[in-house]
Each structure stands twice: as structure tokens, then as C-alpha cells.
Amino acid sequence: MTRGTTGNARGELARARLLDAALQAFARRGFHGTGTRDIAEAAGMSPAAVYVHYRTKEELLFELSLAGHRQVRQVMDEALTGSSAEAGSADPARRLRDVVRAFTSWHARAQIHARVVQYEMAALGPQHAAEIAGLRREIESLMRRLVTDGRDAGVFGVANPHMAALAILSLGIDVARWYRPDGGWGPDEIGAQYGDLALDLVRWTRTDRPPG
Amino acid sequence: MTRGTTGNARGELARARLLDAALQAFARRGFHGTGTRDIAEAAGMSPAAVYVHYRTKEELLFELSLAGHRQVRQVMDEALTGSSAEAGSADPARRLRDVVRAFTSWHARAQIHARVVQYEMAALGPQHAAEIAGLRREIESLMRRLVTDGRDAGVFGVANPHMAALAILSLGIDVARWYRPDGGWGPDEIGAQYGDLALDLVRWTRTDRPPG
DNA sequence: CTCCAAACTAAGCGATCGCTTAGAAAGTCC
DNA sequence: GGACTTTCTAAGCGATCGCTTAGTTTGGAG
Numbered sequence: 001m002t003r004g005t006t007g008n009a010r011g012e013l014a015r016a017r018l019l020d021a022a023l024q025a026f027a028r029r030g031f032h033g034t035g036t037r038d039i040a041e042a043a044g045m046s047p048a049a050v051y052v053h054y055r056t057k058e059e060l061l062f063e064l065s066l067a068g069h070r071q072v073r074q075v076m077d078e079a080l081t082g083s084s085a086e087a088g089s090a091d092p093a094r095r096l097r098d099v100v101r102a103f104t105s106w107h108a109r110a111q112i113h114a115r116v117v118q119y120e121m122a123a124l125g126p127q128h129a130a131e132i133a134g135l136r137r138e139i140e141s142l143m144r145r146l147v148t149d150g151r152d153a154g155v156f157g158v159a160n161p162h163m164a165a166l167a168i169l170s171l172g173i174d175v176a177r178w179y180r181p182d183g184g185w186g187p188d189e190i191g192a193q194y195g196d197l198a199l200d201l202v203r204w205t206r207t208d209r210p211p212g
Numbered sequence: 213m214t215r216g217t218t219g220n221a222r223g224e225l226a227r228a229r230l231l232d233a234a235l236q237a238f239a240r241r242g243f244h245g246t247g248t249r250d251i252a253e254a255a256g257m258s259p260a261a262v263y264v265h266y267r268t269k270e271e272l273l274f275e276l277s278l279a280g281h282r283q284v285r286q287v288m289d290e291a292l293t294g295s296s297a298e299a300g301s302a303d304p305a306r307r308l309r310d311v312v313r314a315f316t317s318w319h320a321r322a323q324i325h326a327r328v329v330q331y332e333m334a335a336l337g338p339q340h341a342a343e344i345a346g347l348r349r350e351i352e353s354l355m356r357r358l359v360t361d362g363r364d365a366g367v368f369g370v371a372n373p374h375m376a377a378l379a380i381l382s383l384g385i386d387v388a389r390w391y392r393p394d395g396g397w398g399p400d401e402i403g404a405q406y407g408d409l410a411l412d413l414v415r416w417t418r419t420d421r422p423p424g
Numbered sequence: 425c426t427c428c429a430a431a432c433t434a435a436g437c438g439a440t441c442g443c444t445t446a447g448a449a450a451g452t453c454c
Numbered sequence: 455g456g457a458c459t460t461t462c463t464a465a466g467c468g469a470t471c472g473c474t475t476a477g478t479t480t481g482g483a484g
Contacts, residue, residue: 010451011460032244038441051443053461104334110241118389119331122242162399163476164406166390167383174382179329185375193375222481223430257435263473265431411463 016054017043022060031061031123034110062128063122068117069135071110076142077100092150092202098193099146104172105191107179115174143169147202157203168198215259227265228304229255234272239324243273273332274340280329281347283322287314288354304415305361309407311358316384317403319391326388355381367417380410 021042025034036057040047054060079102083095107114124132144165150156160162171194179190217374228313233254236247252259266272291314293341295307319326324389370376377414383406 014461015436028334030244032242033335048444049462057442066389068376122240123245159408160405163402166407167406167409170383170386170390171379173389175386178378178382190375193372194379196371197376197379197413200415201409203412226431247470260474261432269472
């Protein structure tokens with residue numbers, strides 16, 4: 001920053017290559033199954049060059065986990081505002097369905113990233129784990145609010161909103177485990193179907209028009 | 213076997229202690245995050261003693277994974293036969309609900325084992341992974357059959373039975389990730405609720421009597 | 425008791441681990 | 455060009471990895 005812009009760009013490219021290499025490796029073999037030499041080689045540099053850009057291997061994991069969780073929150077927020085703007089701001093079923101679509105399809109579309117986000121949390125250090133936990137609480141409370149809103153509005157006949165919200169999140173999260181890019185369904189298709197499944201889980205009363 | 217029975221019992225006890233130590237460690241820190249010295253120490257023996265009973269660390273994982281998958285299949289089978297015997301052999305809703313109850317509550321009750329079963333498969337060797345994959349196919353096809361049976365009988369209004377079966381399995385599997393023994397719900401409670409959620413997912417037509 | 429196999433330990437092998445050091449290249453600014 | 459920062463590598467540090475070897479202890483069988 002003190003000097004030049006090209007050096008900055010070179011560094012950021014290297015950082016991006018390292019993040020990508022770490023992402024692939026962590027997703028495939030797990031954090032503890034991945035060596036710093038694996039990451040360096042996949043990024044096309046020497047093992048020592050990793051430490052020019054990141055202080056520890058765990059910092060690489062944290063950056064990936066943080067960016068992934070923020071992506072999840074973002075696609076959910078976008079789906080929520082889009083859903084509200086389009087259909088007169090308060091159709092609980094449509095809102096829930098659209099957020100579940102976004103949440104679920106992300107776990108398929110970004111499956112490799114999603115695996116690291118969902119299954120490598122235990123390898124984070126205490127401080128980093130706490131920060132990630134905060135983001136997860138936001139995501140969980142958003143989903144819970146969507147379910148309770150529909151129940152309070154009288155359009156969801158769900159018995160246990162807390163558990164229903166948990167189940168809906170489970171459905172989306174587990175997509176990261178079983179999804180195969182070469183399988184029969186694409187991310188959007190899975191998202192669409194899971195959006196409908198979520199409405200089944202909250203016992204959406206079909207007295208009003210389907211949200212389209 | 214050639215001599216004595218106590219020596220045999222001593223060996224089996226040691227094997228059991230090693231399996232339990234490995235189970236706890238693999239569940240907490242993952243296969244690659246666990247050292248053979250950790251396992252040995254938790255089992256109360258020297259690092260070398262591990263190799264008297266198991267040839268490799270991966271063999272310990274395989275034994276745990278195999279036993280876990282067989283347990284899952286067994287609790288599902290028992291729920292199925294119990295459900296069929298009690299209620300005149302063919303109430304698809306009751307059968308599905310009871311199997312989901314058993315499947316889900318197992319993932320809470322045996323959470324530590326379930327985590328290894330569901331999240332450490334990638335660390336298995338090719339041969340062992342193939343054997344486990346066979347068991348998983350059995351479990352998946354059983355669940356799929358339960359869903360399609362109900363659809364064919366006309367009591368499930370599910371649009372996509374294949375995906376519904378996958379979603380139901382996802383719900384149960386993900387319990388191993390989020391369940392906390394000191395949380396608000398116990399394994400049976402979760403199983404009961406998830407059994408009902410499964411019926412929602414397959415759009416069970418409530419024209420006939422609830423299965424109890 | 426002797427005999428013997430199973431169970432176990434102390435020590436350590438070669439390999440790999442995360443990470444550091446010292447210094448060479450690469451590129452920017454004046 | 456010279457001065458300076460950033461990026462990168464070669465080499466290697468101490469620790470730990472999965473696992474083996476050689477030899478001791480254990481305990482029932484005959």
C-alpha cells in the first residue's frame with residue numbers, strides 16, 4: 001500500500017490461488033488430512049511462500065470459513081429482500097420458500113466451499129470458532145423467524161417451529177454431503193424442490209394462492 | 213482358541229477398549245486429527261500395543277464404520293418388522309414413521325458413533341469404502357422403497373419420491389451434527405418429531421386414521 | 425513345575441508435519 | 455540508474471506421524 005499497485009495485485013493473486021488450493025484440499029481430505037506442502041504445490045509455489053501471505057494453516061481455514069458463512073448469509077438476505085419486494089412484502093410462505101431455495105441451492109452450487117463451511121468447523125481455533133458461531137446464530141435465527149412469522153400469521157400449521165427451522169436447515173446443509181455435480185439434479189432444481197419441501201415441513205395451509 | 217479362554221477374553225477386552233478410545237477420538241478430532249498415540253493412551257496401553265490387535269489405524273476406523281452401519285440397518289429392520297407385525301403388516305405411513313423414528317433417534321442416541329459413520333467415510337481405504345458403500349445403498353433403497361410403497365398405495369402425495377427419501381435420510385443424518393445430549397430434546401423425542409416430519413415430507417393424505 | 429502363545433513395552437525407524445530462517449529474485453518508486 | 459519493498463525459494467529446525475523390531479511379561483494348558 002505504501003508503494004505501488006502491481007505488487008499489491010500480484011500478492012492478491014497469490015493469496016487467491018492459495019485460498020483456492022486450500023479450499024479444494026480441505027474439502028477433499030479435510031483440514032488435518034491436508035499438508036501445507038499440498039496447498040503450496042497446488043498453488044504453484046514453494047512451501048515457504050504460503051507463510052508470506054498467511055500466518056498459519058488455520059488462518060487459511062478461517063478465511064475460507066468466514067467467506068463461506070458470509071456468502072450464505074448474503075444469498076439468504078438477497079432472497080429475502082427480493083421475495084419481499086416482489087410480492088407485497090409479507091407472504092410468509094413465499095419468503096420462506098425463496099430463502100430455502102437460496103440456502104439449499106448454494107450448498108449444491110458451492111458444494112466444495114459448503115463442505116468446508118459445514119464440516120471443518122472443529123479445526124478452527126477458539127477465537128475464530130467464536131466469530132463463526134456468531135454468523136451461524138444469525139443464519140439460524142433468520143430461518144427460525146421465517147417459520148414463526150408464518151405460524152403467527154396463521155398460514156403455517158407447524159407444531160414445533162424451532163425444530164422445523166432446524167430440520168429445514170438440516171435439509172440444506174446435508175446437500176453439501178450428498179450432492180454430485182454429475183448427478184441427475186442441478187443446484188437450482190434441488191433448491192426449488194427443497195423450497196417446496198420446507199413448506200410441507202411447516203404445514204403450509206394451502207388456503208391462499210401458491211406463491212408461484 | 214488353541215489354548216485357553218481367559219487369554220481370549222483379555223484380548224477382546226483390549227480390542228474393545230481400543231475401539232472405544234478410537235471412537236471418541238475420531239468423533240472429536242477426526243481420523244486425520246487423531247494419532248495412534250492418542251488412542252493408545254486413552255485405552256491405557258503403549259503405542260505399540262495397538263498393533264497387536266489392529267494392523268493399521270484405518271482398520272480401527274473400518275471396524276467402527278462397519279459396526280455403526282450395521283447398527284443403523286438393524287434398528288431400521290427392527291422398526292420395520294415391529295411396525296408390520298403390530299398394525300396388520302401394511303400401513304405405509306406407520307411403517308415409514310416408525311423407521312424414521314428409529315433411524316433418527318439412533319443418530320442422536322449414538323451421536324458419537326454416528327459422527328464417525330457419517331463424516332469419516334473419506335478416510336477409509338478403497339476396499340473398505342466399497343464395502344461400506346454397499347451397506348449405505350441398502351439403507352437408502354429401504355427408505356426409498358418405504359416412500360414409493362406409500363405413493364403406490366395412494367396415501368402419499370409426494371411429487372418426487374426419490375428426492376423425498378433422500379431428504380428424510382438427510383434429516384436423520386444431520387442430527388449427528390447438531391445434537392447435544394444436554395440440549396432441550398432427547399433422542400426419542402427427536403425421533404418422534406422427525407417421524408411426523410417425514411410424513412409431512414411425503415404429503416401423507418390424512419384421509420385414513422393417524423398411525424398412533 | 426515346564427512350555428508356549430498371546431499380550432504387552434521400550435526404543436526407535438524413516439517419513440512427514442507446521443513453520444522459520446537467510447537470502448535471492450522481482451518489481452515499484454524516485 | 456539506486457533505494458526499497460514485496461514476493462519467493464532453498465534449506466532445514468524440532469516435533470510428531472504411522473508403524474516395526476526385539477525382547478519381556480502374563481497366564482492358562484498339560
